[in-house]
Amino acid sequence: MTLIGLDDTDSRERGMCTTYLAARIAEAVEARNGAVHDRLLVRLNPAVEQKTRGNAALALHVDLAPEAAFDLACAELDPLAEVEDPRTSPGVVVAPGGPDDVPAAVADFARDAVRDFHTTDGAVALAETHGYRHRGWAGGRGRIGALAAVGADAAFADWTYEFVAYRDFTRCGTPREVDDESVFAAAETGYPAVWDTVDRVEGETVCVPNAPGPILYGIRGDDSRSVRAVADAIDSESVERVSLFRTNQGTDAHLREAVVDDRVGFEELRDGRAYRVTGVVASDPETRRGGHVFVSVRPVGGDGDAPGPELDCVAFEPTKRFRDRVRALRPGDRLLVCGEVGDGTLKLEKFAVRELVRTEPATPTCPDCGRAMGSAGRNQGYRCRDCGTAASGKVDRPVERDLDLGWYEVPPCARRHVAKPLVRGGFDGPTHPER
Numbered sequence: 076m077t078l079i080g081l082d083d084t085d086s087r088e089r090g091m092c093t094t095y096l097a098a099r100i101a102e103a104v105e106a107r108n109g110a111v112h113d114r115l116l117v118r119l120n121p122a123v124e125q126k127t128r129g130n131a132a133l134a135l136h137v138d139l140a141p142e143a144a145f146d147l148a149c150a151e152l153d154p155l156a157e158v159e160d161p162r163t164s165p166g167v168v169v170a171p172g173g174p175d176d177v178p179a180a181v182a183d184f185a186r187d188a189v190r191d192f193h194t195t196d197g198a199v200a201l202a203e204t205h206g207y208r209h210r211g212w213a214g215g216r217g218r219i220g221a222l223a224a225v226g227a228d229a230a231f232a233d234w235t236y237e238f239v240a241y242r243d244f245t246r247c248g249t250p251r252e253v254d255d256e257s258v259f260a261a262a263e264t265g266y267p268a269v270w271d272t273v274d275r276v277e278g279e280t281v282c283v284p285n286a287p288g289p290i291l292y293g294i295r296g297d298d299s300r301s302v303r304a305v306a307d308a309i310d311s312e313s314v315e316r317v318s319l320f321r322t323n324q325g326t327d328a329h330l331r332e333a334v335v336d337d338r339v340g341f342e343e344l345r346d347g348r349a350y351r352v353t354g355v356v357a358s359d360p361e362t363r364r365g366g367h368v369f370v371s372v373r374p375v376g377g378d379g380d381a382p383g384p385e386l387d388c389v390a391f392e393p394t395k396r397f398r399d400r401v402r403a404l405r406p407g408d409r410l411l412v413c414g415e416v417g418d419g420t421l422k423l424e425k426f427a428v429r430e431l432v433r434t435e436p437a438t439p440t441c442p443d444c445g446r447a448m449g450s451a452g453r454n455q456g457y458r459c460r461d462c463g464t465a466a467s468g469k470v471d472r473p474v475e476r477d478l479d480l481g482w483y484e485v486p487p488c489a490r491r492h493v494a495k496p497l498v499r500g501g502f503d504g505p506t507h508p509e510r
């Protein structure tokens with residue numbers, strides 16, 4: 076077996092899509108009487124500034140000889156890569172053997188490519204150490220993703236599927252013709268095994284992209300049969316070709332645990348990485364210009380909620396109704412927040428409510444007449460002026476909360492490719508999925 080890795084052939088403005096190139100290469104392999112055993116779509120660190128769009132790398136597991144596979148991949152890439160875009164920097168890496176033959180160093184490289192950053196020189200050096208063929212265009216930065224795609228099968232255990240339908244390539248840049256009603260009906264039938272096809276509240280067909288590339292729609296879910304069935308039920312313009320990918324989308328592979336306490340605070344958190352962070356709400360949520368909602372959290376102390384450094388968290392305007400969940404938080408609520416850190420602020424993707432503040436301090440009422448007591452003087456508690464009854468201080472009054480314990484998430488229209496939808500399960504508490 077031979078592993079072909081590809082990355083960075085598309086463009087934000089000019090279109091194209093590396094998944095389309097992978098589908099073309101797969102067809103070329105089969106035209107040579109070769110077999111394609113697997114197709115991987117690997118989302119890398121979404122914080123990488125040089126990404127063209129969704130920062131996806133592709134891998135094909137084929138039974139061609141490495142030299143033939145390399146020549147074929149390069150021949151298919153040459154005419155399609157959008158190298159005139161200064162942000163596009165394609166790369167190909169071809170490795171002999173199958174996924175079980177991938178060295179631990181390459182698997183580690185793939186894992187880090189989703190959670191951290193690599194250099195082109197580092198990718199080239201590692202590829203050459205293991206005798207992998209490689210080629211770059213316009214600087215060849217795509218060899219980072221290509222090598223990560225080669226190592227992905229050995230690096231990750233949680234996989235989902237995406238069934239991609241491609242339109243006639245000559246129609247790229249023109250409005251897509253997809254029947255929305257059929258998409259919503261198919262999404263309802265496929266849920267919950269198939270997710271993020273639509274956003275029912277916003278009325279959006281999430282599976283239909285806006286970029287000027289060749290993808291007509293992409294259906295994501297937990298098993299290959301279900302995503303195919305949903306795709307088959309969609310009415311649209313003619314489909315040129317289709318491809319089924321195994322992918323790390325919807326897995327939270329980008330998140331890492333953060334060690335946070337009242338001693339070190341949030342010092343471990345670095346920009347461009349995504350974390351799970353435990354904390355206590357430190358301030359009332361604030362809606363700022365643009366509709367973005369900010370809330371700060373502080374570390375949880377060993378013997379209580381310790382004062383100290385705070386971490387700003389934000390739900391941006393495109394997260395829509397998720398912002399109402401953030402607005403419903405109160406100081407003292409205990410959370411686990413998840414998201415990427417940028418400029419010292421955590422961009423919320425989901426959060427878990429661990430404990431809710433259920434009471435608030437209130438002026439006591441007189442047990443005899445039911446009226447609110449008044450202050451009896453500084454540090455003297457409260458007294459009912461009519462009845463003479465007294466209380467030593469404020470009392471706890473129950474408050475109604477618009478949140479429950481458990482997990483909350485951004486809606487499908489705002490979800491990052493790699494972020495795990497709550498409907499997939501496996502979370503450590505109740506979930507409140509968005510659909």
